[in-house]
Amino acid sequence: MTVRLDPRTKLYMIFVVSAVVMMSATNSLLWALRIVVTILPIAFLIMEKYYASALRFLILYVTALGITFTCLSEKSTGFFMAFLLGYCSIIVQFLPAMITAWYVLRTTKIDEFICVMQKMHMPDGITISLAVVMRFFPTIKEEYTSIRDAMKMREIMLGTGNVIKMVEYRIIPLMFSCVNIGDELSAAAITRGLGEKVKRTSVVELKMKVYDYLLVILFSVVLIVYVVFRNVK
Amino acid sequence: MNNKKLQAKDFITIGIFTALLFVIEFACGMLGFIHPYIVASYVILIPLLGAVPMMLFYTKIEKFGMITIMSVLIAIIMFVTGMGYLGAPLIIISGLVADIIAGMGRYKKSKNIMFSYGVFCFWICANYFPVVVTADSYRKNLLDGGYSKQYCDNLFRAINSKTISVLLALCFVFGCIGAFVGRAAVKKHFEKAGIA
Numbered sequence: 292m293t294v295r296l297d298p299r300t301k302l303y304m305i306f307v308v309s310a311v312v313m314m315s316a317t318n319s320l321l322w323a324l325r326i327v328v329t330i331l332p333i334a335f336l337i338m339e340k341y342y343a344s345a346l347r348f349l350i351l352y353v354t355a356l357g358i359t360f361t362c363l364s365e366k367s368t369g370f371f372m373a374f375l376l377g378y379c380s381i382i383v384q385f386l387p388a389m390i391t392a393w394y395v396l397r398t399t400k401i402d403e404f405i406c407v408m409q410k411m412h413m414p415d416g417i418t419i420s421l422a423v424v425m426r427f428f429p430t431i432k433e434e435y436t437s438i439r440d441a442m443k444m445r446e447i448m449l450g451t452g453n454v455i456k457m458v459e460y461r462i463i464p465l466m467f468s469c470v471n472i473g474d475e476l477s478a479a480a481i482t483r484g485l486g487e488k489v490k491r492t493s494v495v496e497l498k499m500k501v502y503d504y505l506l507v508i509l510f511s512v513v514l515i516v517y518v519v520f521r522n523v524k
Numbered sequence: 525m526n527n528k529k530l531q532a533k534d535f536i537t538i539g540i541f542t543a544l545l546f547v548i549e550f551a552c553g554m555l556g557f558i559h560p561y562i563v564a565s566y567v568i569l570i571p572l573l574g575a576v577p578m579m580l581f582y583t584k585i586e587k588f589g590m591i592t593i594m595s596v597l598i599a600i601i602m603f604v605t606g607m608g609y610l611g612a613p614l615i616i617i618s619g620l621v622a623d624i625i626a627g628m629g630r631y632k633k634s635k636n637i638m639f640s641y642g643v644f645c646f647w648i649c650a651n652y653f654p655v656v657v658t659a660d661s662y663r664k665n666l667l668d669g670g671y672s673k674q675y676c677d678n679l680f681r682a683i684n685s686k687t688i689s690v691l692l693a694l695c696f697v698f699g700c701i702g703a704f705v706g707r708a709a710v711k712k713h714f715e716k717a718g719i720a
Contacts, residue, residue, distance in 0.1 A: 309603050385605070392604050416535050416593050417600075423539025424546070424597060431547050462576050463713050466544065470580070473540040477533040485532045 296335070298407040300503045301395045304332070307510040308391045312384060314517050321520060324513050326356070329387040331506075332394040339398050348390050355382035401426055406493040419485065423476070427469075434468045435461070534585050535593070541581040542597045548573050549648075567691050571645045571698040575706030578641055580714055586631035588623060591644060595619020598647055611650025618646035638703040645699035649691050 308328055329352060336345035358379045401422050408418040442460055484491060552569045581590070596619070599612040622644035629636025 305604050309605075310609075313609070388605055415532075416530060416538075416589070417596060419532060419535035420539035420542065420593055420597055421600065423536050424543045424601070427540055427543035428547070431543060458573065459709065462548075462573070463709065466577055466580060466714075467717070469540055469544060470584075473537055476540075477536040480536060481532055 296398075296506070297497055297499050297503045298395075298399050298403045299411075299497070299499065300506050301399060302407070303507055304510060305388075305391050305395055307514050308332075309388050310514060311517050312388045314521055318520075321517065324516060325387065328510070328513055329390060332387075332391045335398075336390075336394050339394075341394075341397065344393070348386070348393075351382065352386050352390075355379040355386070359383055396425060396428070399425075400495070402493060403495050403497065406495055406497060409491070409493075410497070419480075423473075430472060431465070431469065434465055434472075438464045438468075528587060530585075530587055530589055530593075534587060534590065537581075537584055538590055538593050538597070541577055541584075542594050542601075544577045545574050545594075546598070546601055548577070566648055566651060567645075567694040568698050570648050571641075571695060571702040572705060573702075574645075575641065575699075575702030576709045577706075578644070579637070579703065579706035579710045582626065582631060582637050582641075583710065583714075588627050591619045591623040591626065591640070592616070595622075595644070595647060599650075602650065611647075614650045615647040618643055634707065637707075638700050641703045641706075642696040642699035645695040645702075646692060648695055649688065652688065652691060 311325060311328055333345050333349050333352075336348070355378075358375065404425065405418055405422050408421070438461060441464075549570055552566055552573065555565075555569070581594075595615045598619075599615045602611060602615070603609055622640040625643060626636050626640035631637070
């Protein structure tokens with residue numbers, strides 16, 4: 292079964308998860324909700340056939356969670372324990388947001404994203420720039436990999452020679468290629484009428500389906516529970 | 525560039541440089557995993573490394589609004605990656621001020637660009653905001669959550685309200701130094717190639 296979520300639902304998911312991550316979970320109900328909120332994006336990742344990354348996220352999260360729960364007590368003092376707990380709590384704290392962001396980034400197509408942002412009447416500047424940012428992370432990674440390979444051929448590697456040279460020889464070529472790609476990208480976009488005054492039409496048609504509404508309701512409930520607990524306490 | 529308003533092409537450039545800046549921030553952020561105290565050195569590392577793309581960015585668009593939009597984007601990305609919304613006002617205000625300062629020099633005068641970049645670097649401090657502003661309640665939460673007192677003391681020894689002003693000052697100073705370094709790098713590499 293494949294469930295393709297509406298991008299609006301995904302954006303709402305990001306919003307809720309980021310907000311929930313900011314608030315601390317103090318009792319078991321809040322922890323349970325937080326875990327649910329984390330497991331859901333992983334489940335969606337599996338549904339969209341990103342098995343490897345889903346598994347990786349799951350293992351990382353479960354391990355960190357397990358360590359936090361088993362070792363966390365008044366007695367856990369000492370350097371090593373403090374260290375371990377520090378890492379695990381960072382992971383438990385931030386991984387839900389990371390997973391959700393990663394899921395949305397991977398499964399939302401750029402045209403869908405722009406269409407949604409236009410429907411929500413966001414200013415053009417933010418829409419276009421954000422879309423470019425989303426598109427660009429994989430490109431930067433790709434470029435960086437090839438630059439690193441080229442530098443290896445010249446024996447400029449991490450840990451050899453001076454640091455300034457190492458950094459310079461990586462950042463500068465990366466910027467060169469990014470600027471060039473940007474020029475090509477804008478040429479391609481402008482020929483398709485991006486940035487014109489007229490209202491653009493879109494090939495994708497967006498519709499909220501039943502499970503979209505269900506998810507929105509679920510996440511709203513989670514958010515409300517968190518806010519209530521925070522203020523009542 | 526006769527047209528004073530930002531065009532679609534400029535938005536794309538903004539997006540690219542935001543992505544570059546964020547990749548640099550992320551790379552520095554990975555270093556923070558080695559030891560928590562390295563987190564404090566973000567204020568030195570990110571202004572210096574980020575200066576290279578930023579200085580190129582200043583030469584690329586030269587229109588009002590470019591840094592403001594960038595700061596809004598950074599605020600959004602920070603929120604999405606779980607850094608919270610507390611830092612967002614700081615990021616956007618520093619972006620706006622940086623824009624105004626650079627605009628007074630018409631995005632050309634090196635002195636204005638230097639100060640503008642220094643101000644823009646305040647956004648890095650937004651990383652610490654959730655911890656610093658809510659330090660007391662955060663500490664209480666940690667203790668309630670069962671962390672040992674020693675761990676909390678260790679964590680909060682370096683963090684109090686005085687630290688944030690020191691961090692802000694450091695951001696500014698290293699932003700200005702970074703601007704020099706970045707300009708030198710841009711001169712050396714990009715002007716020769718005719719990109720800047």
